[in-house]
Amino acid sequence: MSQTKVSVNELFGINVFNDEAMQERLPKNIYKSFKKTVKECEPLDPALADVIANAMKDWAIEKGATHYCHWFQPMTGFTAEKHDSFIAPTNEGTVIMEFSGKELTQGEPDASSFPSGGLRATFEARGYTAWDCTSPVFIKEDGENTTLYIPCAFCSYTGEALDKKTPLLRSMEALNKHAMRVLRALGNTTSKRVGATLGSEQEYFLIDRKFVEKRIDLVMAGRTLFGSPSPKGQEMDDHYFGSLDERVATYMNRLNIELWKLGVSAKTQHNEVSPAQYEMAPVFSSINLSSDQNQLTMEAMKKVAKRCGFECLLHEKPFAGVNGSGKHNNWSLCTDDGINLLDPGSTPHENMVFLIFLCSVVRAVDKYAKLLRASVASAGNDHRLGANEAPPAIVSVFLGDQLNEIFTTLAKGPATSCKEGGKIKLGVTTLPELPKDTTDRNRTSPFAFTGNKFEFRMVGSSQSVSGPNFVLNTIVAEVLSEIADKLESSDDKIKAAGEFLQKISKENGKIVFNGDNYSQDWVTEAEKRTLPNMRKSVEALNTITEPAFVDVFEKHGVLSKGELKARQEIMLENYATTIAIEAKATINIAKRQILPAVVKYSLNLAQTVNGVTSSGSDASVYKEMLDEISSETKKLKSAITALEKSLTAAEEKECTAESAECFCNGVIPSMDKVRMSADKLETLVDAAQWPLPTYAEMLFLK
Template sequence: MEIFGANVFNDAIMKECLPKNTYKALRKTIDEGSTLDPAVADVVANAMKDWAIEKGATHFTHWFQPLTGVTAEKHDAFISPTKDGKVIMEFSGKELIKGEPDASSFPNGGIRSTFEARGYTAWDCTSPAFVREDAGVVTLCIPTAFCSYTGEALDRKTPLLRSMEALSKQAIRLLRLFGNTESNRVISTVGPEQEYFLIDKSFYLERTDLILTGRTLFGAPAPKGQELEDHYFGSISERIAAYMQDVNVELWKLGIPAKTQHKEVAPGQYEIAPIFTTTNIATDHNQLIMETLQKVAVRHGLVCLLHEKPFAGVNGSGKHNNWSISTDNGINLLEPGKTPHQNAQFLTFLCAVIKAVDEYSELLRLSASNTGNDHRLGANEAPPAIISIFLGDQLSDIMKQLRNGGPKSSIQGGQLEIGVSTLPTLPKDSTDRNRTSPFAFTGNKFEFRMVPSSLSISGPNVVLNTIVAETVSLIADRLEKAQDFNADLKALLKEIATNHARILFDGNGYSEEWIEEAERRGLPHLRSTVEAIPTLLKEKTIKLYEKHGVLNETELHSRYEIDLEQYSKSINIEALTTLDMAQRQILPAAIKYATNLAKSINTVKAAYAEAEVSAQTDLLKEASSLISALKQNIDKLQTVTKQAQEVTDAYAQAVFYRDQVFTTMGEVRQAADQLEGIVDANLWPIPTYSEMLFKL
């Protein structure tokens, strides 16, 4: 209790440090979205500075989230020179509100030329400032948005804040039609579960692929993987427990309510999950969680891997995005209640979400796309690359009733009898869970399970907020004109339940039958990131985002260019790393092994001409054949990588990297991994899967 939020300039600190009028004015901006008075900013800045200095801070930074996928910061000292050659510690409202980082050196998709550098960061007062401690150095971090000199958003935060406002505006319209006059804002909330791997730092430093790409480009499967299912929820070792405790302390100081931690399915894999909070704050928190997981790992001689598929053959890592919507006075609009069939307001918002996900499934799929997730989606631990919604028995039954004229009952969970007298009778939920569904209703929220572990949750939540804002606005448009509200609502819900039934699926999302069924239903199946990216430029997408003021056409074009560029650059880095390791580490080790075999055969034959050396000869033949295959594939990868770099069209280049370069990388790996299975362990130049996954 003493440390939670100790490093956050939170509401309690503001109430204590600010004059009452300043505090009220700032709260009005935060709670109601009113314009911030510059005079208020000056008072807040001075109080924030005094608080941070008391914590040991000497510098401040505008902490922002450019389109690189990580955070960015430029540190400035509080010092200001005086005439007598000394300094005073100052921090003005202007410095609090606005910063000026270089906007041309971050991804901008052509919005800014390299010679046009100016950009701005703007204080997001809805997300509290905090101090961060790094090896004894304390810095005041101010969450900000980031835009170009010409006003376009160049970050993850700005569209998120816009989407939250759009959702609130449309949802309030709908709530007024249901007679709610007390709620003034509707807020999207998120609780993101974060999966990650830990390996010993000594192994990491010997793997160029992990250092440069975040995943293993080579590695034969370990004799043991996750098939015994003994890692999931297993006992946590002392070393990892100590690491987790340090992570928790760091996060609690930052006001991040880290709640759950456990071993995940794959060996070396773990999960951490916080309690729900407002979406933009949850997004900031998740960025801090990822940074903290990596920073603290180093203290413990570990490295935290956030790549979606750092190890082939075992589960990858995702980030389950648990999303809901609530009013500012505490009403969860996705809470069914005990009798959801009678809860017309809940059913309306539920139908709005169903309609939104069906009509904009490609956009939602894109929001969960990156090169790492292309390895993961559709595998055993992840949903397929087909968007569908799981509702469970209770709500699926109600949707069926809606289609047939109107709901009259709700399936109830009842009690669960375990059969042991000393164990309590447990209340049974009205529906089971479905871990194969990419978008599942889980009680009073939707769990979007496709999100990649390394990705900012901003993108998926921008899409969720915006597409639901759109369907809610269409529903409100229609009901505001209703002559008979109840009759028109009943007809509207029946229409949505009927027209969008194709998106509902409660079965096994991993099965081949579902892929065939989804195709018959006409559901999009975007198998890779490259296939999903053009969704940004569809007329439907542009109209959606411009209507709700989330992203304009220029901003969407920039993101299209950035996404393609980042995809191609990522695969190019992996290809060059593959070549480097294959040529300079694996091939020499394999040749040395073959040479040793040949020397062994000659030595034995020289000592005893009649000696049986067929085993050595067979091994030499196998090694020589694999060495030849490896060299041929290396040469092929060099050729296609060079060809990819010569393709000028961004989309065509990305397709070439996916179809040619990535495929050839796999061929190089196949030969190398087979060699790992026969080459002397003492000669193999890089740590193996057995070592990295099981020696902690």
């Protein structure tokens, strides 16, 4: 039966060893013990592991799997996997299919070739993967290969985290610990755990592969290093939420099927602002599961795109002059018994639990704004942040009219009222009145409250969400621990809570801004408020190891000073390496494609000038064209030479931080000058002779 004819109910989660599969295949006592382990975050009993592993093996083999792999998230920002078959030889020269509890729970991939930021020397190769039983195992089909995937954490021989999942799991524990302290102090005796939930909106571009195959920059760097603007871009506002192209709709359908099979609840899909730009969004789930599923989503997007003749671009700014792509990080806090701690209810001014958790987030963002900015720092995101379609590099919080009124009032004492929502009357009798939210949305804010969650809009489209979210979890846990200390030491909890809310309103109100974050007025105002404005990632990354940031991570057991320093080193090195690849691709394309095309066209023009002149006619127009091209070609050649020199200077720096600075302040400006001349020449050279597919072709032809 065709996949498209199978109902979604039948399709959803068929490749996941989920609760339904476990109930069917595990003995009842094993199932109950395992569920208790997961729910209460207890250590896994080794006796359970053998039984569970055997059930997983049988399930996977029935689905055609021959191998299993420990699937983890090293500091590359991508995922990694080492495959082993289920076969085990027998004395009779045959094989049997085996899979033990030890093979399920622990693996040993080589750790020496993954980024470690100095935590491990090259000769110290041993690393371990450990099964994260809070994220279900799944089957993945890659061509004719079917494998059982086991989500894992990844650590060194000496116990340091070498991945993005481990600090996320640690931060979840810290957040739960201090959120529960606050709830208990405020009288909640029923909830047992607090966890963060996450929904990641994923933006992306789809470009016909025939164009990508002719663009080394897209192949090597994921973005266009050259390209004159298309005559039409996004200025007509006709692509956003527009009708889907049939070929794109087919891609989206096939993507949904792949994701649904993996248990990813892909829900929303639509055209985004820029031509050839789209978005998908899943339903919320626990932060750890959602992070894993976003990695699967990005991988599936690229694989399905190739099957459909597209290339999926996840770079934050693949095309200059049109919108870039982000990954809006919708984060909230929920208890195990279903209470959303960021749900204001109908009377938020009277909801002490809501106000405490809301204001805790505001205080955390204010105190650790630089750390949040560093958590989304990358070479790609620098092109997007601060552009006229994305949040600026200045971190601020949007609360909306109702909550802002309450927050401001708290500085003077308890809030006694709040703004009502009301109704929207459309003036047409056949249309219903619409319930009106108490506040409008602010799509320019980098950190906006949106009903019952916060939307962190600075996260880059290609980025793993684990990094920004373990930072967010940790800094909120820190403020909650501060509040819990105050409440636990006070006889009058409500009075103490009110005093702390007043303190937050007075001390941290500068981070709250409800206006237009894109305006220059806000940049000026933010400077008056002493809010950091770090436009460049290198500047943000250099702040990671400030004493206050080291202290907060060490206090909550999320990262040691050495682990944090290693991450800083890796991110700076990644930044420098990314720019180096872009610079080398720029030089390659400019020297081997653009210059030869320009020289060839110049020769044709010169021959035309000579021919027209020898015929006795006026060749001045052709001569002007040749002179203009010759002048710009000279600028291009000079810019290429300057870029080569700046690249060499940057690569000669031995210190990673100094190298990154050199790439940022030397190489990038040199690349920009090469592009400026090349893009000018694109507008002058015969289109038939220009070697690169144009913006107009890539953005509009499917």
